[in-house]
Amino acid sequence: MTPRTSAWLVAAVVAGAVGCGGGQRPDPAPPAGGGGGDAQPQGQGGDAGDVVPPDKIDEINRQLARKRSVMSRCLAIAVDNRELPKNSQGKVTVELVISPAGAAESVKVVRASLQSKMLEDCIIGHIKEIAFPALPRPFETSYTYGFEAM
Secondary structure, eight states, X not given: OOOEEOSSOEEEEEEEEEOTTTTOOOOSSOOTTOOSOOOOOTTOOSSGGGOOOHHHHHHHHHHHHHTHHHHHHHHHHHHHTTSSOTTOEEEEEEEEEXXXXXXXXXXXXXXXXXXXXXXXXXXXXXXXXXXXXXXXXXXXXEEEEEEEEO
16 A cells, blocks of 8 residues: 655555454344254344344445545644654554444544544544444444554
C-alpha cells in the first residue's frame, strides 16, 4: 500500500486486521429441544432468521477496511496538534455493535498502542458515519487499524 500525501504530514494506515465478529458472545442457553451435540456457530442465534449471513459480515469488514485512508488523516490531526510525535506508529482496536438498521452503536476503543484522545475520538466518529448493511439482529464485532506516520 502506498501512503497518501497531505500538505502537512504523510501518514499511512499500514494494516487492518479484521476481528470477523470475534467480539460476539455465544447465546447463554442452548437451543430448545437440542439434543445430540448439534452445535451452532458462536454468536449465531437459535433460529435461521436470527443468523447474520457471512456475506453481510464480509461487507461489514470491507466497509471498515475502506476507511483506512480516512483513519490515517485522524493520525495526521493528532500529530499536528502535538498529541503524538511525528514518527508515531501503532494500532488501535475498536469494538462496535451494529444495529439491525445498519448503524454503528456503542463504538469504543478497546486497545490502543497510540495514546491520543483526539485520535480515538476521530476514529470513533468516522466509524459512526458508516452505513452498514441491514442485519437480522445486533452484531458485535471488532476491527484493528494500524498506523505509521512518516
